[in-house]
Amino acid sequence: MSGGEVAGLVVAVFWAVLVTLLAVVLVRLAAALREATALVAAVAERTVPLLDEAAETLRAANEITANVQDAAANANALSSTMAATLGGPLVKLSAFSYGVRSAVAKQRSGGQPERHIPHQTERELIARMVKAEVRAATLRRGVFARLLKKG
Numbered sequence: 001m002s003g004g005e006v007a008g009l010v011v012a013v014f015w016a017v018l019v020t021l022l023a024v025v026l027v028r029l030a031a032a033l034r035e036a037t038a039l040v041a042a043v044a045e046r047t048v049p050l051l052d053e054a055a056e057t058l059r060a061a062n063e064i065t066a067n068v069q070d071a072a073a074n075a076n077a078l079s080s081t082m083a084a085t086l087g088g089p090l091v092k093l094s095a096f097s098y099g100v101r102s103a104v105a106k107q108r109s110g111g112q113p114e115r116h117i118p119h120q121t122e123r124e125l126i127a128r129m130v131k132a133e134v135r136a137a138t139l140r141r142g143v144f145a146r147l148l149k150k151g
Contacts, residue, residue: 001009
């Protein structure tokens with residue numbers, strides 16, 4: 001064999017190996033594409049019913065929202081009507097009752113403004129009690145700190 005024949009044989013073997021490797025790669029690629037196609041088909045099968053259910057749920061939510069908006073509008077109209085009808089007289093009645101309570105409290109205290117405590121709301125009473133508790137706790141902590149410093 002001459003040098004040219006050996007070179008031709010080497011090139012032929014190289015091409016045969018290359019074609020074999022490419023064939024293996026193409027066979028694996030075809031299998032992967034078949035699996036991907038099957039996966040996409042399965043996902044599409046399951047997605048369509050899910051989308052239908054989601055659309056149905058959204059329609060139901062829209063109906064509920066419309067009902068809530070109607071109820072809110074009705075409540076707002078009722079509130080406006082009640083405020084217009086009873087608001088003025090109730091404000092006058094509450095102002096009058098406050099004046100009476102204040103006058104009775106002032107009379108009971110003997111007319112002394114120092115002893116007269118106007119009507120306090122529950123919130124104000126709670127705030128006063130909390131402040132007293134904080135003051136007491138702070139004083140106790142101060143006493144303990146002094147005792148620790150002496151010891």
